[in-house]
Amino acid sequence: MTSELRVSAVGLVLHPTKSVEQSVDTIVASARGRPIRVLARPGDRDRVPAEVGIVSEAAFVREVDGVIALGGDGTMLGAMRLMIERPVPVLGINHGNLGFLVEVTPAGLPAALARLAAGDFTIEQHACLEVDGVALEARFGFNDVVLSRVGRAGAVSVDLTVNDVDYGYYRADAVVVATPTGSTAYNYAAGGPVLSPSSGAVVVTPVAPISGVSRPIVLGAEDKVALTVAPDSAPVAVDVDGTQGGGAGRGDRLTVTVRPEGGQVVRLSAREYASRSRVKLSLLDLPLRPDQLIELIPAELRRRATEA
Incomplete structure (x- = not known):
């Protein structure tokens, strides 16, 4: 399947500490000899060659037609959040470890760029959670929104409302609201279900529940979820995609809604990406049978093993 993407400016989002200079040079x-500008933000000025244009963050968001995120899933999520008001295709290059979003390795970058130039790719839409009701530094999450206790004392106590209907309350170490993308992260570690990306669902999962709702609840993308901090709650920290967003006090009401097309991810091979994700999930806690694992090994590696 091919996609048409006319790019006049590509933006670079770099992992804050990992060495990604070789990929930047690639x-x-x-882009050299093509009518394409490569742009970066002021904070990355010392990590890119002189050919890369340095623009303000506002100009970056306004001008780029596509983004290449060099890092892991965190860098990819940061790039998608950066472009939340103007979603453009984002290609992830995996300079991290266990990545579920990023698809391309640094060694595969030249081939990936050639396929992009040929239009040989697809665009995968990703839903995003938007949090309102309290002042937060981060309001958009492609993985999850987490309400957790500050310190080890007490418990998070919040009332759950869905479409203005009371559903009960949670009293737990934390409460996780996750998208399908984020369902394999904290939600999964807390015993929540893995959601299919095609489901368009949202899952609310308590972490170490003490009383109240003790099991995950799966809701539709159009449902309006509200969490109100109860009078008996410990102080609450609000994290968005693992980034500290701020706090919520007793009586504060946080509403969580879904932007169905909050971000765009470039996919070069949806089938290979799905296979890699199956391997990563099996390493976590979804064991596959030996014959199923063999199917996930690339054919070239299987051939080499047979010849050895």
Whole structure:
């Protein structure tokens, strides 16, 4: 399947500490001789060659037609949040460890850039959670929104309302609201279900529940979820995609809604990406049978093993 993507400016989002300079050089070399500008933000000025244009964050968001995120899933999520008001295709290059979103390795970057230039890719839409009701530094999450206790004393106590109907209350170490993308993260570790990306659902999962609702609840993408901090709650920290967003006090009401097309991810091979994700999930806690694991090994590696 092919997609048409006319890019006049590509933006770079770099992992804050990992060495990604070789990948940056590959991208710059690929753009050389083409009518494509490569842009970065002021904070990355010392990590990119002189050919890369440095623009303000506002200009970056306004001008780029596509983004290449160099890092892991965290960098990819940061790039998607950065472009939340103007979603553009984001390609992830995995300089991290266990990545579920990023698809391309640094070694595969030249081939990936060639396929992008040929239009040989697809765009995968990703839903995003939007949090309102309290002042937060981060309001958009492609993985999850987590309400957790500050310190080890007490418990998070919140009332759950869905579409203005009371559903009960949670008293737990934390409460996780996750998208299908984020369902394999904290939600999964807390015993919540893995949601299919095609489901468009949202899952609310308590972490170490003490009383109240003790099991995950799966809701529709159009449902309006509200969590109100109860009078008996410990102080609450609000994290969005693992980033500290702020806090919520007793009586504060947080509403969580879904933007169905909050972000765009470039996929070069949806089938291979799905297979890798199955391997990563099996490493976590979804064991596959030996014959199923063999199917996930690339054919070239299987051939080499047979010949050895």
